[in-house]
Amino acid sequence: MYQVKSFSPETTYKLAFRLAQELQGSELIAIEGDLGAGKTLFVKGLAAGLGAVEPVTSPTFTLLHLYEGRLLLAHFDVYRLPSPQALEELGYEEYFFGPGVTAVEWSDLIQAYLPEEYLLVSIKRIDDPKRGEGRLIELVPFGIAIETLVEELMKDDRPRD
Ligand SMILES: Nc1ncnc2c1ncn2[C@@H]1O[C@H](COP(=O)(O)OP(=O)(O)OP(=O)(O)O)[C@@H](O)[C@H]1O
Ligand SMILES: [Mg+2]
Numbered sequence: 061m062y063q064v065k066s067f068s069p070e071t072t073y074k075l076a077f078r079l080a081q082e083l084q085g086s087e088l089i090a091i092e093g094d095l096g097a098g099k100t101l102f103v104k105g106l107a108a109g110l111g112a113v114e115p116v117t118s119p120t121f122t123l124l125h126l127y128e129g130r131l132l133l134a135h136f137d138v139y140r141l142p143s144p145q146a147l148e149e150l151g152y153e154e155y156f157f158g159p160g161v162t163a164v165e166w167s168d169l170i171q172a173y174l175p176e177e178y179l180l181v182s183i184k185r186i187d188d189p190k191r192g193e194g195r196l197i198e199l200v201p202f203g204i205a206i207e208t209l210v211e212e213l214m215k216d217d218r219p220r221d
Contacts, residue, residue, distance in 0.1 A: 062214050067194040072098045073105040080109025082209050085131050085159050090167030093183035099165040103135050124150055132160030139166045147173055177203025
């Protein structure tokens with residue numbers, strides 16, 4: 061498990077941006093964290109890192125957004141999903157097991173649908189006496205390929221905030 065502390069939205073965004081640059085395709089990134097933790101911000105960083113900023117899908121279709129960049133990024137926000145089974149109506153398999161990248165906000169709600177190999181990104185609020193409010197971002201790889209990818213990301217030890 062790898063931990064990164066972030067004391068600004070930019071730091072969180074940049075971490076996701078750099079992670080996106082390591083992605084090869086067929087990865088799933090499961091993102092956990094409370095309301096306002098920074099999950100959507102993290103996905104925006106992923107999208108930008110893949111070279112896409114605006115979703116190509118309608119903003120009113122809120123459970124699934126697609127971003128077209130170097131790889132297709134499917135962004136699921138399952139918070140308002142009526143039930144885990146409703147994921148099937150969204151055609152999740154095409155994305156979870158497809159050639160692009162999938163990011164799932166509130167992935168703990170659909171745990172049973174996650175593939176064997178994925179990267180868990182868990183974002184928790186922290187309060188530092190000196191640096192103030194921040195986030196502890198934990199990267200937990202499941203599977204060898206994902207582990208290698210995160211290792212590559214963490215090799216670059218430039219200051220992150
Ligand atoms: N270090 C930080 N990292 C990420 N976000 C931060 C940080 N510090 C402050 N923020 C703020 O926290 C908010 C995170 O919002 P965001 O929409 O990404 O959260 P979320 O986890 O997607 O929430 P929701 O559960 O409602 O979908 C933003 O307003 C962002 O500016
Ligand atoms: Mg969100």
